[in-house]
Amino acid sequence: MPITVWGLAIAQALLTTGNILLVAVSALIGKQLASHPALITLPVALQFLGLIMATLPAAHLMHKMGRKVGFIVGNCIGLLGTWVALQGLEANSLMHFASGTFLIGMAIGTGQQYRFAALDVCAIEQRPRAISMVMAGGILAAILGPNLAIWSRQWFDGNPFVGAFYGLFIIYVLALILISSLPLAAPIKHTVKQVTRSYAELFKQPLLVAAIASGAIGYAIMVLLMTATPIAMQQDEFPFSNIAWVIQWHVLGMYAPSFFTGGLIRRYSSRTVILWGCATLALCILVNVMGNSYWHYLIGLLLLGVGWNFTYIGATHLLTFTYEPAEQGKVQGINEFMVFTAAAVGSLLAGVGVDKLGWTWLNLASLPPIILVAWWIVRLADQRARVRERI
Template structure:
């Protein structure tokens, strides 16, 4: 496996560590700075907006100028966003802080291309394993992220959240130095006579539509139930320590399977792995509706992480069979845009869903789109030979 893949896995670990750190503190900072309860989640919403805004331009930029240029720019924006957020904290300005989280969201959106960059430096046989290795970086983040959020509270007197953003600043500096040292793909060279298809023509491919739907719906359901679980657990009277433990095991469930997901794709095909992911997500829902004990929440969130891992990595690999070299930036960009837009919608619907539908019916409501994706992927099984990778 190329050294660059290992470097990208570490970069992914740094990115995810920063994400978890932000999840731990952004809402609390919003509560501290907001003049009205409705404004508490503005920094989180701005982070998602920044992520969504960056996906298409980042993919096209890397297609034209190469991966390294794109990632250096993304991490530089992250450094700027961290500095702006710190100024917002110092000034006790919610809007100033939210501008910072918007810029950090753009950096996160650019970093989501790490897994695609790993594909560029591998041969076809190594691609499933390369995706898995990069995603496995999240295991380190599952340990570092929550602990960094706790340790950083002691770094500065006066405001317990300032240290978190100095920690985030260091993360982006390390990522910038790491990316600068890696050999990554340069701009994609246009093959004479090769024409890039329009979005309309690309979306005439059932495989592309089904692949994007798999990644988007799998991610949306994961974010929906992950975000709703702490609310449901709090309503059931569980202490914060129980909630934090459940979330940490969920994150491990998201990334630990990455050690063998690539092997499963090579052995059985990415479609099979996506179908297994849908089945595991459905099992998560079943556990949730059967009870609301601590062990129900713990098991369901672990299953939620595993199901997301299978659908996300499977869809990432399957996507590589839907575009020509000249269309790489276009297809990867629209995939990221739609996947993370779906994730943002899932996060926004979580609190409302628990309040209006209740925990039981929120879980039931997540099943129809899941069943639809499973049916769609299964209906394309006759094309399995096209995307199966021989080990």
């Protein structure tokens, strides 16, 4: 496996460590600063809005100027966003803080392309393994992120959340240094004969619709329940350390399966792995509605992470069969845009969902979209939509 893939796995670990920090503290900061329950997850929602707004421009920038330029720009925006969020915390301003998370979201949106950058330097048969290796970088983040969230509470007196954003600043500096040193693929040069299809033509492919739907709904459900969990646990009077450990096991569930998800795709097909992901997400919901003890939260979120891993990596691999080289930036960009739009909706609904529906009904409301994805994937198989390799 090329050295670049290993470097991107470390970059993914740094990115995910920062994401876990945000997951652990953003909703709680929102609760501290918000004047209305519906605004509690505004910082998380604006983070995803920034992520969405960055996806298409980042994909096209990298397509024209190369991955390295795009990743460096993204990390610089992350540094700026961290500084703005810190100013918001100092001023006790929800909107100021949320503006910072918006910029951080743009940085995260750029970093989501790490898995695609790994595909650029691999042969076709290595792609499932390359995606899995990059995603497996999140295992390191599962250890660092929650512990950093706990340790950083002691760094500054007066506000237990300020230290987390200084930690995030350091993470973006390290990622910037790493990305600057990696030999990433140069921009793709096209000849005049290469013609790209329109979005309307691309979306006539059932395979593309299935890939995007699997990634989008799996991610939206994961973000919805992950963001709602700290709020629900706080309502049940669990200490912050318990919340952080539940998030840690969730992230382990998200990334630990990456060591074998690629092998499962090669052996059974990405379609089958996505169906397993849907079944695991449904099992997560079953555990969540059975009780609200610490172990219910921990096991439920562990299953949530595994379900996301299968749907997300399976959908990423499925996507690679839907475009030609000249269409890469276009398809990858629209995929990221739609996946993270769905995730933003999930994050925005988390706070108000716990407040208005309660933890049990919020979980039950998450079940129909999962069934929809499973139905579409089965329908795809029924239509015998097969391409060059097993899907």
